[in-house]
Amino acid sequence: MAGGGNAIRGSRVGAGPMGEAERGEAAPRQRVVYFCAHEHESVITFAVEAAVPDSWDCPRCGLPASLDAENPPPPPKIEPYKTHLAYVKERRSDKEAQAILDEAIQLLRDRRKKGEIVF
Known part of the structure; x- marks a missing residue:
């Protein structure tokens, strides 16, 4: 028989409401x-x-x-989103960054001369 009624599953007719007696105190x-x-x-x-x-x-x-109505905690400070570059600039000075860039460029040029990089 195809169900189409409004039967309440898991309960009997006349079972009564489920209250504290069945769940405990x-x-x-x-x-x-x-x-x-x-x-x-x-x-x-x-x-x-x-x-x-x-x-x-x-x-x-x-x-x-x-719990203190007179002194609720202040809202937390929301830090703005920082890019990777912003974090790097916090750790490195412009002089250090230039030295790292010069070293990377020199390494790249050496590898191109050896034929390790073809572009």
Whole structure:
């Protein structure tokens, strides 16, 4: 028989709602409020015996949030994207870069004279 009905699978008619009797007792809980720099209040529920973290990422904006409403953590500083060349320039002076370039050009010319490179 091809099914087309609205049968609820895995349950019997008259079985009743699945509640705490079938799942067990819920653990005692505590509600903790975190505050972010955008003045969002996030209520997070933890088990009573769980260690409550000092900080939590705000579910609304993603900024770090803390337990202190008066002094929420500042937004993290976002570093701009740097190219590979920018990182190299941080490590090398112009004089060092020129020396490395001259050495590479000389090596390339020597290899061309020997016929190792044909372009």
